[in-house]
Amino acid sequence: MSALDASLFDASSESDVAGDSLAVAPAEGKYVYCIIRHQAPRDFGDIGIGGGARVYTVHHEDLAAVVSDTPIVIYDPTRENVLAHEFVNETVMREFTVIPMSFGTVFRSEEDVGQLLRSTYEAFTDVLEKMKDKIEFGVQIRWDRDRVVESIEQDNDEIRKLKDEITRNASSSTYFARMQLGRLIEGALEDCASRYVATVHEELKRVSVASRSNKVIGDRMIMNAAFLVNRSGEKAFDEVVKELSRRYEHLLAFKYTGPWPPYNFVNIKLKLEKAN
Amino acid sequence: MAVERSPSGSSLIDILDRVLDKGIVIDAWVRVSLVGIDLVTVEARIVVASIETYLKYSEAVGITQPMSRPRELAQADELERVQIENAELRRRLDQLGA
Numbered sequence: 001m002s003a004l005d006a007s008l009f010d011a012s013s014e015s016d017v018a019g020d021s022l023a024v025a026p027a028e029g030k031y032v033y034c035i036i037r038h039q040a041p042r043d044f045g046d047i048g049i050g051g052g053a054r055v056y057t058v059h060h061e062d063l064a065a066v067v068s069d070t071p072i073v074i075y076d077p078t079r080e081n082v083l084a085h086e087f088v089n090e091t092v093m094r095e096f097t098v099i100p101m102s103f104g105t106v107f108r109s110e111e112d113v114g115q116l117l118r119s120t121y122e123a124f125t126d127v128l129e130k131m132k133d134k135i136e137f138g139v140q141i142r143w144d145r146d147r148v149v150e151s152i153e154q155d156n157d158e159i160r161k162l163k164d165e166i167t168r169n170a171s172s173s174t175y176f177a178r179m180q181l182g183r184l185i186e187g188a189l190e191d192c193a194s195r196y197v198a199t200v201h202e203e204l205k206r207v208s209v210a211s212r213s214n215k216v217i218g219d220r221m222i223m224n225a226a227f228l229v230n231r232s233g234e235k236a237f238d239e240v241v242k243e244l245s246r247r248y249e250h251l252l253a254f255k256y257t258g259p260w261p262p263y264n265f266v267n268i269k270l271k272l273e274k275a276n
Numbered sequence: 277m278a279v280e281r282s283p284s285g286s287s288l289i290d291i292l293d294r295v296l297d298k299g300i301v302i303d304a305w306v307r308v309s310l311v312g313i314d315l316v317t318v319e320a321r322i323v324v325a326s327i328e329t330y331l332k333y334s335e336a337v338g339i340t341q342p343m344s345r346p347r348e349l350a351q352a353d354e355l356e357r358v359q360i361e362n363a364e365l366r367r368r369l370d371q372l373g374a
Binding site: 034035077079082083085086087090099100101102103105137138214217224238241242243245246249254255256257258259260261263264266267268269270 | 277278279280281282283284285286287288289290291292293294295296297298299300301302
């Protein structure tokens, strides 16, 4: 380990000049995309980050890290880099169960990657077993707020009456009444959103192995969820998503993506110890 | 009309929503806060030299907050404080009993 220790700190000087050094710096580091279970060396082609580096495997027993050679630099999450990271994972995923690595992880040497596999062998083997033949799908729902407000106004007696009253007595209607209406609509909207989300989530849970709700992105989105699905159950899941999107097509817009590597269902935080 | 599935590579925002902080994440904190502290939850201990690059990257995208302390450490401190307090209280109880 002492050789590793010696090289612990000098990565910084190289990464400071990341921009210019890409072309000239020796490709001595390893960018890691994912971990798979496989014993024989594999070549996935010249699809790696940084302009099409060769993507291949580094092994420890029956575990393999999918890597490409890279200078030791910090990769910014640019469109090109992020797409390259994702594309490699997608490619590997066609044949293997993967544990995806989060973006931008560069190891200093092949020896370090081997050390990673050795020290996490049991954990990774266990996770790979759990993730076997499972893929992730993303389902997001956005709604057209105005349309939903319209339908709420039609269906909710209290809101309709109050609104009629306010429009009839436009000049005399109080600030309070308007506030009251706003509050009622806001509340009804929230109820409505959580009802939709609960229904959709419930029905999709029945055809998936696990699910996870993420923070919504933007103010039109009411659901941002990920579902872990057995490869054999892909078709059933597909059909339920399509059925739901048809059922709610006047109110909700669905976005359905995948298959993804199981990013949302693998949460491995590795803590590093100093080599001694 | 039913929704069609789009392949995962087609939406940058959905990719970013996943790859930046999910999957296997190397915890950049530990290198910074390592001195003699036994961390509370350690799923796996690995020894590699590459963390320098990851750390810089996560600072660049704002994942880490270099000025604040990691939660584990704050908890460790809290634990220590409570343990000291406990010992002190126990000592006083003993005195009262005697």
